[in-house]
Amino acid sequence: MSKIKWRGGALVAPVPPVMVSCGDMERSNIITVAWTGIVNTVPPKTYISVRPSRHSYNIIKERGEFVINLTTAELIKAADYCGIYTGAKVDKFAKCGLTKEEASGVACPVIAEAPLSLECRVTDIVELGSHHMFLADIVAVDVDEALVDNSGKLHLERAGLAAFAHGEYFELGKKIGYFGFSAAKKKKNHTKKSGK
Ligand SMILES: Cc1cc2nc3c(=O)[nH]c(=O)nc-3n(C[C@H](O)[C@H](O)[C@H](O)COP(=O)(O)O)c2cc1C
Secondary structure (H helix, E strand, O other), X not given: OOOOOOOOOOOOOOEOOEEEEEEOOOOEEEEEEOOEEEEEOOOOEEEEEEOXXXXXXXXXXXXXXXXXXXXXXXXXXXXXXXXXXXXXXXXXXXXXXXXXXXXXXXXXXXXOOOOEEEEEEEEXXXXXXXXXXXXXXXXXXXXXXXXXXXXXXXXXXXXXEEEEEOOEEEEOOOOOOOOOHHHOOOOOOOOOOOOO
8 A cells, every 4th residue: 555645634533523512401502523533441531622603602611511412324413513503603413403402420411312411520621722622520421212222232323324435424334343252262063064
């Protein structure tokens, strides 16, 4: 494979185009964020990187809370809308027909239509440059009960999760492995050998 060398750029893909809700049940906003991820398992920590010019920036900074709502193929039009229009001018919950649901660990609303939401409390703000990173503890998770089977196993593969890669949206589709499958023991083959 012969490579072209470019200067450094923000080109990790795919990333999740999440809808971040902030504020409280009365005065809330949604900002779409792709610069997010998990940075620690115990305690569970996440981050979102937000430009200070965003309307949501001061809301999150002042309140120290936000909710990361995962998006699906069904929600992707709303996610795109929330990433284009500012909450300074429009009520994005109303415009997108989204429902506010009470969170258990923060005052911000959870988006009821999202399959899974992470309730987050800000612990640090790191001023990186164009974006400031809100590092946060994940204090509660809200998950659609239809995605959890009788044994308590979460089936996120049934959610139709959305991915964002270099300006375009995709729906996760084909399963191509699972955690640790490369080291899994092969099942014994009980079929009779042909004798060849
Ligand atoms: C797919 C997508 C990803 C985005 N990711 C980010 C991001 O990571 N950080 C950010 O500050 N803005 C991001 N934006 C832009 C904001 O969502 C956009 O400026 C939004 O209108 C801000 O809303 P607000 O002014 O109501 O806060 C993204 C937009 C889209 C469509």
